[in-house]
Amino acid sequence: MLLLKSLAKVIDNSGALVVEVINVMGGMRVASLGDEVVCVVKKARAATSDGAANAVSKLKKGDVARALVVRAAQRVRRLDGTFVKFDDNAVVMLSKQGAPLGNRVLGVVALEARQKRWAKIASLAPKMV
Amino acid sequence: MGMICNFSGFKIYPGHGKTFVKSDSRSYRLLNGKCESLFLQRKKPSKLSWTIVFRRLHKKGQAEEAAKKRTRRTVKAQRAVVGATLDSIKAKKNQKPEIRASLRQAAVAKSKDAKKAAQDKKKAELTKVKAAQKGNVSKQQMKGAAPKVQAKSR
Numbered sequence: 696m697l698l699l700k701s702l703a704k705v706i707d708n709s710g711a712l713v714v715e716v717i718n719v720m721g722g723m724r725v726a727s728l729g730d731e732v733v734c735v736v737k738k739a740r741a742a743t744s745d746g747a748a749n750a751v752s753k754l755k756k757g758d759v760a761r762a763l764v765v766r767a768a769q770r771v772r773r774l775d776g777t778f779v780k781f782d783d784n785a786v787v788m789l790s791k792q793g794a795p796l797g798n799r800v801l802g803v804v805a806l807e808a809r810q811k812r813w814a815k816i817a818s819l820a821p822k823m824v
Numbered sequence: 825m826g827m828i829c830n831f832s833g834f835k836i837y838p839g840h841g842k843t844f845v846k847s848d849s850r851s852y853r854l855l856n857g858k859c860e861s862l863f864l865q866r867k868k869p870s871k872l873s874w875t876i877v878f879r880r881l882h883k884k885g886q887a888e889e890a891a892k893k894r895t896r897r898t899v900k901a902q903r904a905v906v907g908a909t910l911d912s913i914k915a916k917k918n919q920k921p922e923i924r925a926s927l928r929q930a931a932v933a934k935s936k937d938a939k940k941a942a943q944d945k946k947k948a949e950l951t952k953v954k955a956a957q958k959g960n961v962s963k964q965q966m967k968g969a970a971p972k973v974q975a976k977s978r
Contacts, residue, residue: 766845770842775838776838776839776840777838777839777841777842777843778841778842778843779842779843779844779845780842780843780844780845781844781845781847782844782845782846782847783847802847802849803845803849822849824843824845824849824851
């Protein structure tokens with residue numbers, strides 16, 4: 696349940712660490728699992744550090760980019776009647792065309808990513824729940 | 825196969841419960857708000873007497889479960905059927921294999937004899953018919969059909 700001003704963790708290696716949502720795509724007010732958002736990088740890895748060295752395109756603090764919500768602390772109902780909720784809010788950074796900016800994803804990703812056709816990110820994810 | 829609550833050990837039927845995924849990627853299925861709340865408070869299920877973990881640990885209710893399991897076998901009783909009384913079924917069942925074999929052989933020999941007799945009889949009839957007819961007779965005529973009409977002109 697990410698809104699304007701919500702902070703989220705970035706779990707890929709695009710260089711950003713913490714990101715603040717400034718807009719939710721699709722005219723919705725609230726972004727949940729599998730939704731795209733526009734966000735501002737609030738905290739990024741230092742450009743010279745190892746973590747950012749692997750990144751395809753390094754994001755710096757203040758950059759505006761798109762992202763996909765892959766974990767949400769707010770519970771989400773699945774179609775089989777179960778509810779899922781994660782420990783935190785997390786996103787994967789995307790380019791404007793919808794391709795992930797990093798080339799690796801660290802941590803769990805919700806199944807909704809594949810269900811909403813984000814196949815590239817689903818394939819990068821080490822574990823999907 | 826249903827889901828089991830990771831905290832209490834009870835079954836989670838469809839439409840119930842929550843799945844909680846921790847930051848270390850481990851997911852926990854929780855049956856209801858009670859389990860969820862206790863889980864988030866980091867209580868240990870092995871210390872709560874109503875959970876299955878506790879009951880197993882302290883060996884509660886094992887005697888009842890064992891007793892329940894024992895009384896499930898039913899005894900199969902042989903019954904009489906139309907055309908075979910209980911005694912005849914039992915007699916057949918207890919027939920010694922040698923006797924059964926000899927009976928079988930007798931029956932086979934009997935049927936063979938009967939078959940042979942029938943074949944001989946058939947053969948005799950055939951020779952009789954053959955003798956009655958003269959010259960070359962077709963198969964169909966042997967069987968008793970009318971003779972083929974000879975062509976007199978082309």
